[in-house]
Amino acid sequence: MTLRISLRDGEKVVINGAVIRASGRTDLAIESKVTILRGREIMSxxxxxxxxxxxxxxxxxxxxxxxxxxxxxxxxxxxxxxxxxxxxxxxxxxxxxxxxxxxxxxxxxxxxxxxxxxxxxxxxxxxxxxxxxx
The missing domain is CATH 1.10.167 (Regulator of G-protein Signalling 4; domain 2)
Structure with a gap:
C-alpha cells in the first residue's frame, strides 16, 4: 500500500531518521515500510x-x-x-x-x-x- 504525503514549501519530514525539507510544494509516494514523521509531529x-x-x-x-x-x-x-x-x-x-x-x-x-x-x-x-x- 502506498502512503501519499503532500508537503508545503519548507516543511520537514523525517523518513528513517533522515530529515528532508521540501523545496517548493512536494508530493511523496512512499511504497515501502518506513518510520516517518511530518514536521508538526516532530518535537525538539x-x-x-x-x-x-x-x-x-x-x-x-x-x-x-x-x-x-x-x-x-x-x-x-x-x-x-x-x-x-x-x-x-x-x-x-x-x-x-x-x-x-x-x-x-x-x-x-x-x-x-x-x-x-x-x-x-x-x-x-x-x-x-x-x-x-x-
Whole structure:
C-alpha cells in the first residue's frame, strides 16, 4: 500500500531518521515500510518541558532511533511514571493504559497519539491551576 504525503514549501519530514525539507510544494509516494514523521509531529528536546511532553519526545525517539531502544525505554518509563503521578481522571488513565499497551508492542507511532491526548490534558490542568492561582 502506498502512503501519499503532500508537503508545503519548507516543511520537514523525517523518513528513517533522515530529515528532508521540501523545496517548493512536494508530493511523496512512499511504497515501502518506513518510520516517518511530518514536521508538526516532530518535537525538539528543548520542547520536552513537562512530563507529558517528555513522554512524547522519548516515544518519538524510540520510533525514530531503534538502535537506542534500551535508552529510550528507560526514559519512556520514567516519563510515564511522572505523568501518572500528575494525571487524574478517567480520560488520562485510559490514555496512559492505551499508551502503555502500544509502547509495549513497539507501536510507537500510534503511542504518540496517546501522548498528544496526555499533553492536551496536562495543558488543561496547568491552565486550571494558573486560573485558580490568579
Amino acid at each position: 528536546p528543548a520542547e520536552a518541558t513537562t512530563p507529558a511532553r517528555a513522554l512524547y519526545f522519548h516515544t518519538m525517539m524510540a520510533y525514530l532511533d531503534p538502535d537506542g531502544l534500551s535508552r529510550h525505554h528507560a526514559a519512556i518509563l520514567a516519563a510515564l511514571c511522572a505523568v501518572g503521578r500528575l494525571s487524574h481522571g478517567e480520560t488520562a488513565r485510559e490514555a496512559m493504559a492505551t499508551f502503555a499497551t502500544r509502547a509495549a508492542s513497539s507501536d510507537y507511532y500510534r503511542a504518540l497519539g496517546e501522548c498528544r491526548i496526555l499533553m492536551r490534558l496536562e495543558q488543561e490542568a496547568l491552565a486550571d491551576v494558573a486560573e485558580e492561582a490568579a
